[in-house]
Amino acid sequence: MxxxxxxxxxxxxxxxxxxxxxxxxxxxxxxxxxxxxxxxxxxxxxxxxxxxxxxxxxxxxxxxxxxxxxxxxxxxxxxxxxxxxxxxxxxxxxxxxxxxxxxxxxxxxxxxxxxxxxxxxxxxxxxxxxxxxxxxxxxxxxxxxxxxxxxxxxxxxxxxxxxxxxxxxxxxxxxxxxxxxxxxxxxxxxxxxxxxxxxxxxxxxxxxxxxxxxxxxxxxxxxxxxxxxxxxxxxxxxxxxxxxSVLPERPAGATLERLRERHPGALVTVPFRHDGDLGRELSRLLRRYGLDFSLVSGGISEVGQRPLGSVTLELHGTQAEVAAFLADPQLAGVVADGSGAQDSGTHGSGAVAA
Structure with missing residues (x-):
């Protein structure tokens, strides 16, 4: 036009x-x-x-x-x-x-x-x-x-x-x-x-x-x-x-440090997009690797009537369980902060230390 x-x-x-x-x-x-x-x-x-x-x-x-x-x-x-x-x-x-x-x-x-x-x-x-x-x-x-x-x-x-x-x-x-x-x-x-x-x-x-x-x-x-x-x-x-200015950010800086103080387990941020399967698969993947979680931060908004955002979770499990979870190829785009049970330094594909 x-x-x-x-x-x-x-x-x-x-x-x-x-x-x-x-x-x-x-x-x-x-x-x-x-x-x-x-x-x-x-x-x-x-x-x-x-x-x-x-x-x-x-x-x-x-x-x-x-x-x-x-x-x-x-x-x-x-x-x-x-x-x-x-x-x-x-x-x-x-x-x-x-x-x-x-x-x-x-x-x-x-x-x-x-x-x-x-x-x-x-x-x-x-x-x-x-x-x-x-x-x-x-x-x-x-x-x-x-x-x-x-x-x-x-x-x-x-x-x-x-x-x-x-x-x-x-x-x-x-x-x-x-x-x-x-x-x-x-x-x-x-x-x-x-x-x-x-x-x-x-x-x-x-x-x-x-x-x-x-x-x-x-x-x-x-x-x-x-x-x-x-x-x-x-x-x-x-x-x-x-x-x-309109979408919640992945926790960083002082915000991330405060979350670490309150949540000693491994913190991971999971992106949510309309064209991804991660949101639907997340619960199944956590059960597969024997992990529980707490929701600690995040937000999902609508852009063009489609969901977009991220959530940050505290994972509850052993270091080996967390490492195995993050190594799953379906977790591309997940960001791990490197604290808690994940301190071994093992990250899966797409899991990047913040």
Missing amino acids: IELRNVTKTFPGSGKSAPFTAVDDVSLTVPRGSVFGVIGHSGAGKSTLLRLINQLERPTSGSVLVDGQELSGLSERGLRPHRRGIGMVFQQFNLFNSRTVYGNTAYPLKLAGLPRAEVRQRAEEALRFVGLADLARRHPEQLSGGQRQRVGIARALAASPKVLLSDEATSALDPETTGEVLALLKRVNEELGITIVLITHEMDVIRRICDRVAVMDGGRVVESGEVYEVFANPQHSTTAAFVR
Whole structure:
């Protein structure tokens, strides 16, 4: 649905300041019907990247294609029909306080010159979809933050876009309202088939609704891919830091030392993935080698409706039993901390001393 080919955006310097490259040679493909997240810290270039898609910012070089049409070479007049197919939802809502909820929703349609009956039909349908039909005559100051963001989404949907761009749409909301707005965006994608590109600095937003993700740092995309695989196996330090913010880590450092003080047996951390059999096989393997265990740490979360995480166990058994257990070839990916009954230094394939 969207393709960026070697796109660079450099802003000219002013006075003594040098030119600044906000987006540096970025190539991305956003599949039709997907929810594509772009994450990065402040200044990473993600907002500029989003504005390049609808050509609110023109690229210094490279090409931007939406639905097969290259936009980067079009005039402002030539862009107008294509921009109508690209809706946008803003962080600060950008509503007119002087207009009602209905008036805000209908305003872009009136500007486009649509007949009054069609304007009413589209605006009312959009408000019903976001659950605000009964608040159509209220003004924005009478609404909560979540309701105002729903108005922003309704306004974008009323134009029947093929693409919806979300610019930090939940960062000004509390956690409960954030969940409601994310659920609404997921409905927009699933029920209306609209491709969504959202930018955020919160990895939990990516985890909850995105299919694919691009991680930006210093104007470049440092990693991209299917969300589950990026979470399960981050390749760049920036990505790993974002993943750690939402998924429990394997115990290390002071946390591991505290666990060792409380649990003298061998500690092992077992990864859980949707495509692995280790979780189902673990109890059987422990029984085979005569081991009991205590659960001491860990957590399993859902990423793309699939489980991902790890648990740390204290094994109860002899040194020989623990060593035999860890030598089992099915235990690839298990990490042992080297304490307790496992101090002999014997590790199975995939069992690595922490």
